Amino acid sequence: MKIRYKMLKQKYYLNVFNGIFLALGLMLLIFGLWLLFDRNNLFSVLFSSGENQLAAYISCMLLGIGSVITFISAVGFLGILKEIKCLLVTYMSFQILVFVTQMAISMLIFMKKEEVHNQWNNRIDEVISEYGNESLAEQEPVWNILDAVQHNMECCGRYNVTQWERNENKENSTEVPCSCTKSSLKKWFCDVPRNSTYSMGCGEYLNTWFENSVLILTAITISLLITQIFLITLIGQLFRNTKKNNIWPNAS
Numbered sequence: 001m002k003i004r005y006k007m008l009k010q011k012y013y014l015n016v017f018n019g020i021f022l023a024l025g026l027m028l029l030i031f032g033l034w035l036l037f038d039r040n041n042l043f044s045v046l047f048s049s050g051e052n053q054l055a056a057y058i059s060c061m062l063l064g065i066g067s068v069i070t071f072i073s074a075v076g077f078l079g080i081l082k083e084i085k086c087l088l089v090t091y092m093s094f095q096i097l098v099f100v101t102q103m104a105i106s107m108l109i110f111m112k113k114e115e116v117h118n119q120w121n122n123r124i125d126e127v128i129s130e131y132g133n134e135s136l137a138e139q140e141p142v143w144n145i146l147d148a149v150q151h152n153m154e155c156c157g158r159y160n161v162t163q164w165e166r167n168e169n170k171e172n173s174t175e176v177p178c179s180c181t182k183s184s185l186k187k188w189f190c191d192v193p194r195n196s197t198y199s200m201g202c203g204e205y206l207n208t209w210f211e212n213s214v215l216i217l218t219a220i221t222i223s224l225l226i227t228q229i230f231l232i233t234l235i236g237q238l239f240r241n242t243k244k245n246n247i248w249p250n251a252s
Contacts, residue, residue, distance in 0.1 A: 010238045011080050017230045018076045024224050025069025031217065032062030065105075068098060069224075076231075092235045099228045106221050113214060120210055121203075124158050131177065132169035132188040143188070147179035155202035156180035163201070 036059040072094045079087030124146075130136050131143050150156055156176065157163030164176050175189040180197045183190050 022073035028062045029066030032059040035059035150179040154198045155200045156198040158203045159201040
């Protein structure tokens with residue numbers, strides 16, 4: 001009776017942590033879907049055009065991991081509820097596999113963060129150079145998002161307004177994007193005095209957005225690892241108690 005009570009307590013905690021595991025997996029799924037389908041997301045738009053499909057690779061990875069976690073959680077709930085040995089063995093095996101994968105992804109995020117950040121800055125500089133080019137009409141969604149950032153944050157260029165001097169698509173060198181001013185004109189460039197433009201660059205805002213996104217993803221990954229440590233430990237204890245007392249109600 002005492003062992004049975006201990007097992008019921010272990011099953012309760014297993015269900016709690018499995019619920020947390022499922023919730024974190026669903027967060028990864030949502031994050032992946034957001035990257036894949038949100039056309040108002042600067043990162044997705046910047047890295048889902050031409051040969052650069054970084055956003056698609058990351059979103060597919062997140063969707064894959066999120067789907068696997070959802071499946072594993074369903075197997076876990078069924079195995080824990082019915083005490084089916086083969087399902088619990090499968091659940092524990094998947095937990096170990098996903099744990100190793102999560103460790104590898106955490107290392108990859110840590111190692112590649114600076115590289116992706118540099119690509120992020122280079123891609124923004126590239127967009128600023130291409131902005132307003134009539135032969136690149138397919139890039140207009142990217143330009144519209146950049147306009148929204150500059151207008152809403154009252155900033156201009158990545159580091160300041162002088163960055164727009166590199167753009168060769170203007171009619172004259174004094175023009176800047178209309179979004180760098182308080183103008184409501186619906187066109188790419190406006191010819192206004194320099195003191196009428198936003199002087200601050202958008203780099204700080206863009207870097208903060210990037211860092212926060214990486215931080216959220218890292219927090220979810222670390223939370224998953226901690227949850228899995230508890231789950232693997234609890235499953236091991238449950239196996240020891242059942243094996244010791246030979247009380248599998250469903251051995252198949």
